Amino acid sequence: MATEVSWARKARISHPSVKQLEMPDGELPPSEPGADKSADPWHAVDVNAAVRLLETDAEQGLNEQQVLRQTARFGANELASEPTTPWWNLVLGQLREIVVILLLVAGVIAAALGEWLDATAILLIIALNAALGLYQHFKSERALAALRNLAAPMARVVRLGETRRVPSRELVPGDRIELEAGDSIPADIRLLKSYQFETHEAALTGESMPVEKDHTLVLGLKAPLGDxxxxxxxxxLATRGRASGVVVATGMQTELGRVAGMLRDQKPPTPLLVERISRLGRNLVVICIILVGVIAALQLLRGQSWLDTLQLAVSLAVAAVPEGLPAVLTITLAIGAQRLAQRSALIRKLASVETLGSVTTICSDKTGTLTRNEMTVQEVVTSDQSWQVTGVGYAPDGDVLRQAGGQDQWRSQTNGDARCDQTTTTSLELARAASIGLWCNNATVERAEDEAHWQAIGDPTEAALVVLARKVGVVRDSSRRIVHESPFDSERKMMSVVTIDLNSNYELLVKGAPESILAATTRQLRAGGVAPMRDEDRSRIRGYCEEMAGRALRVLALAYRPANGASDAKEDDLVFAGLVGMIDPPRAEAQEAVSKCHAAGIRPVMITGDHPATARAIGRALGILSEQGEVAIGQDIDSWPDAKLLEQAPRIDVYARVSPESKLRIVHALQKRGNVVAMTGDGVNDAPAVKAADIGIAMGITGTDATKEASAMILLNDNFATIVAAVEEGRRIYANIQRFVHYLLAGNAGKLMFMFAATLLSWPAPLLAIQVLWLNLITDGLPALALGAEKSGGGLMEQPPRGTHEPLIGRRRAFRILWHGGLTAVSALVGFFLVYQHDPMKLAEAQVVAFCVLGFAQLAYALTCRSDRETFFELGAASNRALLAATGASSILQLAVILIPACHQAFGVEAYPTLGEWALIGVLSILPALIIEVTKKFGRSRNDAAAC
Known part of the structure; x- marks a missing residue:
C-alpha cells in the first residue's frame, strides 16, 4: 500500500479521494499550489490498487466496523444544503432597492397629504415587489435541492459477502456496489468488473451518447471526465449491461458534489436593468434634493412661512418622484415575459427580460440546441458506390441520392427504386447494407403522441439505421426471423444476429466498428457479385472511414455471411457490405439564427462535452467557427492560467470536452472582457456556469431540474433559434422601457421646471400638491403602460448590442428629456401668465388653466414618444390602439376633475375655465407635441441630406 500512497503524493492531486484516505478523522488535505483540481486519481490506478487503497475486499466488501468508521470520517452520502436566510432579512433586502425607496418616499408624501388611497396603492406595489423577490429567491434555492434529488434512493451493496439493499445515503468509500441497466449510480465508483456496461452521463459531461465502460483500463491523470x-x-444512469465496483467518493466529494459546491458558491450577477434603474434612481434623488432645497431656501429668504415652504417642497417632491415607474416597469417586463412564453421561452426572472437585449455573446451547448439530438444517416458507401441520404431526424422522409460516375453531381433515386427486388446491382448493394442494419438492430421508430413527430425507442444509432432502411424501402416481414443474437461488447466492438428465412436458409448479419469488421472480412459485395477482399481494398475502405470521420460522421461497417445453423455465430469469414456514416445533424433553423447573431453584433460560441471533431464539424456547418476562429479542448483549458484564458477567449469559437469548472471560467473570462453572456445548458455540469452568466438559459425538454432552477430562462423547445428570437424580444422591451422612462421623466421634468420657474418669478404657488399627485397618477399610469407595449419597428437585430456601462438615459437623451419637459413647462407658464396677469382675483382660473395644460400636454406628448425618428402619423394612429385608449381615458379623467363639482374640493379646483380659456388650453396643450413632431421631420430630413 505504501507504493500507491507514494504515487498519490507525487501526483500532486488535491481532489479528496486517494489523499483523503491518509488524513485523520476525515479531514480534507489543504489545496496544493498548482494542483490539478479536476483530476481524480481513481481512474489512474488499476483495480487491485484501488481495492488496497480503500482497505476493502473486492468480494466480501466492508464489515460493520469499517462502515461505522468510514461514516464517522466522511459523513452521509448526500449533498450539503445551504444555510437558510431568515425571511425578515430577505424582506429588508428587497426594501433596500432604490426604486422601492422612491416608492416609499412617494407613499409617505401621499399619506402626509391625506391621500390614503394613493398611499395604500403604493404600499401594495411595494408588498408585491417584495413578494416576487422572495419567490424568486426561494425558487433559486431549489437548485441544490434538485441536485440532491438526483441521488439514487437505494443501492445494492455487498457487506461481509452478503448483498443487501440500503439507502444510498448510508454508502461509504470502500463499499462494493452491484449495478445493472436501469440503476441510478449512487456514488462515484471505480469499476471492478463490467459486462457490456454502459451509462448515460449527459447530465455530468454533456456527452449525448451512452458511454461504454471498461474496468480494465488505467487512464492518465488528466483524462477528461467524459473519457x-x-x-x-x-x-x-446505467443504460445497459451490468457491473460491480467500489465506492471511492460520497456526498460533496463526488463529481456531482463538486458541481453542487460551485453552484452554492456562485452568486448570479445583478441584472443590467436593476443596475441601470438603480443608477437612474440615485440621480433622480440627488436632483430632487438639490432642486427642492434651492427652492425652499429661496422661499424662506423671501419671507415665506415654514408651513408654506414645506407645502411647496412636498409639491415639488411629488412632481420629481415617478411613482408609476416601478409598477409600469414590472408590468412591461411581465408582458414581455408573456410574449416570450408564446415563442417557447419561459422567463423565471423578470429583470432578465431586458438583459436579453444586451447580450453580446451566446455560449450554447451543441446537442439538442444547435443540433436535433436525433442521429441521422447521411451517407452510405459500398465497395463500388457512394450514396447520400436526405432528410433529418427519425421521420422516414427523404431520398437516397446516388453519386453519378464518381462526380460531384447526384442523381435522385426514390424510395421505390431502391427495393430489394430491383434489378440494378448498385441498388441491390444498397438494399443489402440497409437490410443488415435493420435486422442487426433492437431499436424501433414510431410516431410521438402528438402525431406530428417521430421518436426513437432504443439506441439512437440503431434507430438511425431503422430510418435508413425505411428510406431505402427495406422492411422487416414475417419471411425472416432472428434465431440467435450476440450483443455488442467493448472487446469485439460488434453486434451480430443469425436469421432464418422461410426456406430454412441461415445467415449471419454483423454491424460494428469498421476496424473490427474489416479484420474479420475475407470478401466484399461488389457490382458483379461477391469478390475477394484484397489489402488494397481494405486500405481504400479505411480511407473512406477516415474521410467520413474527418467530417465528424460516426461510421459503422456492415457485413454478412451464410450460416450453417443458429449456433454458427462466429464473426469471421465475413462479406463486407458497406459503411454507414451518421451524425446528429444541425437544426435547419439554427444556421439562420447564427447568421442573425452575426448581423446583430452577437458572437455565438459553442461549449460542448462532445468530441472535438464533432464540435468542429457542427461549428463549421453552422457558421459558428470562423476561418480565424479556434477550437479549444477542455484538457488544455484546465492547464491554462486565468490570464491566458482571458487572452485567448476572443479567438476561441468552439470549446470541446469541457469540464464544469472550465465552463465557469469561460463565462467569467468573457464577462471580464466586457461581454454580456448568455449561457445555455441542460446537464448538472452546466448549472454553475448557467447561474454565473448574465442570462442563464436551461433546456426545457432535456434539461435537469438543477439547471432549470439555476437559470433565468427556460427554452421550452431546446432550440437555439428561440434564444435569438428572445434576444430580439429583449431589445424590443428595452426600447419600450426607454420610451416610457423618457416619457415619465420628461413629464416630471416639465412639472418641476414649471414649479421652479413660478417660484423664481415670485408667483403664487401655481399648483397644489394634490394636483401634482393627480397629474402624476393620470399621466404616468396608463399611457406609460401603453408605450411599454409598443411594437418596435424592424432593424432591431441589425443594430450592435448596448454596452454594459451604457446608462438607461444617456446624455443625449437626457438633453431631449429636458427639452421636451421644458416645452411643456413653457406652455403651462404661458397659460398661467396670460390668465393671471398678476391679478389675485384671477389666481384660481390661472391655476385651473395651468392644471389642464400640464395634464393634456403630457398626454399629447405621449403620442410623440412612440419613436425618436418617425412621427405619430407616419407610424399610423391605429398601430398602437392601447395608447390611444390610454390617453383618451386619462383625458376623460382630467376633464371629470375640472367639470364635476363634487371633485373640486378634493382636488383644490376653485373655478371653471371659460370658453376662451378652453381654447387657450387646447392650443397650448397641442403646441409642445406639434413642435416635437416638426423637429423630428426637420432633423430627419437634414440627416438624410447629409448622408447623401
Missing part, C-alpha cells in the same frame, strides 16, 4: 471509462459517477 474516464473505468469510472461511473453519482447522477448518471
Amino acid at each position: 474516464r471509462r473505468n469510472m461511473v459517477y453519482l447522477g448518471s
Whole structure:
C-alpha cells in the first residue's frame, strides 16, 4: 500500500479521494499550489490498487466496523444544503432597492397629504415587489435541492459477502456496489468488473451518447471526465449491461458534489436593468434634493412661512418622484415575459427580460440546441458506390441520392427504386447494407403522441439505421426471423444476429466498428457479385472511414455471411457490405439564427462535452467557427492560467470536452472582457456556469431540474433559434422601457421646471400638491403602460448590442428629456401668465388653466414618444390602439376633475375655465407635441441630406 500512497503524493492531486484516505478523522488535505483540481486519481490506478487503497475486499466488501468508521470520517452520502436566510432579512433586502425607496418616499408624501388611497396603492406595489423577490429567491434555492434529488434512493451493496439493499445515503468509500441497466449510480465508483456496461452521463459531461465502460483500463491523470471509462459517477444512469465496483467518493466529494459546491458558491450577477434603474434612481434623488432645497431656501429668504415652504417642497417632491415607474416597469417586463412564453421561452426572472437585449455573446451547448439530438444517416458507401441520404431526424422522409460516375453531381433515386427486388446491382448493394442494419438492430421508430413527430425507442444509432432502411424501402416481414443474437461488447466492438428465412436458409448479419469488421472480412459485395477482399481494398475502405470521420460522421461497417445453423455465430469469414456514416445533424433553423447573431453584433460560441471533431464539424456547418476562429479542448483549458484564458477567449469559437469548472471560467473570462453572456445548458455540469452568466438559459425538454432552477430562462423547445428570437424580444422591451422612462421623466421634468420657474418669478404657488399627485397618477399610469407595449419597428437585430456601462438615459437623451419637459413647462407658464396677469382675483382660473395644460400636454406628448425618428402619423394612429385608449381615458379623467363639482374640493379646483380659456388650453396643450413632431421631420430630413 505504501507504493500507491507514494504515487498519490507525487501526483500532486488535491481532489479528496486517494489523499483523503491518509488524513485523520476525515479531514480534507489543504489545496496544493498548482494542483490539478479536476483530476481524480481513481481512474489512474488499476483495480487491485484501488481495492488496497480503500482497505476493502473486492468480494466480501466492508464489515460493520469499517462502515461505522468510514461514516464517522466522511459523513452521509448526500449533498450539503445551504444555510437558510431568515425571511425578515430577505424582506429588508428587497426594501433596500432604490426604486422601492422612491416608492416609499412617494407613499409617505401621499399619506402626509391625506391621500390614503394613493398611499395604500403604493404600499401594495411595494408588498408585491417584495413578494416576487422572495419567490424568486426561494425558487433559486431549489437548485441544490434538485441536485440532491438526483441521488439514487437505494443501492445494492455487498457487506461481509452478503448483498443487501440500503439507502444510498448510508454508502461509504470502500463499499462494493452491484449495478445493472436501469440503476441510478449512487456514488462515484471505480469499476471492478463490467459486462457490456454502459451509462448515460449527459447530465455530468454533456456527452449525448451512452458511454461504454471498461474496468480494465488505467487512464492518465488528466483524462477528461467524459473519457474516464473505468469510472461511473453519482447522477448518471446505467443504460445497459451490468457491473460491480467500489465506492471511492460520497456526498460533496463526488463529481456531482463538486458541481453542487460551485453552484452554492456562485452568486448570479445583478441584472443590467436593476443596475441601470438603480443608477437612474440615485440621480433622480440627488436632483430632487438639490432642486427642492434651492427652492425652499429661496422661499424662506423671501419671507415665506415654514408651513408654506414645506407645502411647496412636498409639491415639488411629488412632481420629481415617478411613482408609476416601478409598477409600469414590472408590468412591461411581465408582458414581455408573456410574449416570450408564446415563442417557447419561459422567463423565471423578470429583470432578465431586458438583459436579453444586451447580450453580446451566446455560449450554447451543441446537442439538442444547435443540433436535433436525433442521429441521422447521411451517407452510405459500398465497395463500388457512394450514396447520400436526405432528410433529418427519425421521420422516414427523404431520398437516397446516388453519386453519378464518381462526380460531384447526384442523381435522385426514390424510395421505390431502391427495393430489394430491383434489378440494378448498385441498388441491390444498397438494399443489402440497409437490410443488415435493420435486422442487426433492437431499436424501433414510431410516431410521438402528438402525431406530428417521430421518436426513437432504443439506441439512437440503431434507430438511425431503422430510418435508413425505411428510406431505402427495406422492411422487416414475417419471411425472416432472428434465431440467435450476440450483443455488442467493448472487446469485439460488434453486434451480430443469425436469421432464418422461410426456406430454412441461415445467415449471419454483423454491424460494428469498421476496424473490427474489416479484420474479420475475407470478401466484399461488389457490382458483379461477391469478390475477394484484397489489402488494397481494405486500405481504400479505411480511407473512406477516415474521410467520413474527418467530417465528424460516426461510421459503422456492415457485413454478412451464410450460416450453417443458429449456433454458427462466429464473426469471421465475413462479406463486407458497406459503411454507414451518421451524425446528429444541425437544426435547419439554427444556421439562420447564427447568421442573425452575426448581423446583430452577437458572437455565438459553442461549449460542448462532445468530441472535438464533432464540435468542429457542427461549428463549421453552422457558421459558428470562423476561418480565424479556434477550437479549444477542455484538457488544455484546465492547464491554462486565468490570464491566458482571458487572452485567448476572443479567438476561441468552439470549446470541446469541457469540464464544469472550465465552463465557469469561460463565462467569467468573457464577462471580464466586457461581454454580456448568455449561457445555455441542460446537464448538472452546466448549472454553475448557467447561474454565473448574465442570462442563464436551461433546456426545457432535456434539461435537469438543477439547471432549470439555476437559470433565468427556460427554452421550452431546446432550440437555439428561440434564444435569438428572445434576444430580439429583449431589445424590443428595452426600447419600450426607454420610451416610457423618457416619457415619465420628461413629464416630471416639465412639472418641476414649471414649479421652479413660478417660484423664481415670485408667483403664487401655481399648483397644489394634490394636483401634482393627480397629474402624476393620470399621466404616468396608463399611457406609460401603453408605450411599454409598443411594437418596435424592424432593424432591431441589425443594430450592435448596448454596452454594459451604457446608462438607461444617456446624455443625449437626457438633453431631449429636458427639452421636451421644458416645452411643456413653457406652455403651462404661458397659460398661467396670460390668465393671471398678476391679478389675485384671477389666481384660481390661472391655476385651473395651468392644471389642464400640464395634464393634456403630457398626454399629447405621449403620442410623440412612440419613436425618436418617425412621427405619430407616419407610424399610423391605429398601430398602437392601447395608447390611444390610454390617453383618451386619462383625458376623460382630467376633464371629470375640472367639470364635476363634487371633485373640486378634493382636488383644490376653485373655478371653471371659460370658453376662451378652453381654447387657450387646447392650443397650448397641442403646441409642445406639434413642435416635437416638426423637429423630428426637420432633423430627419437634414440627416438624410447629409448622408447623401
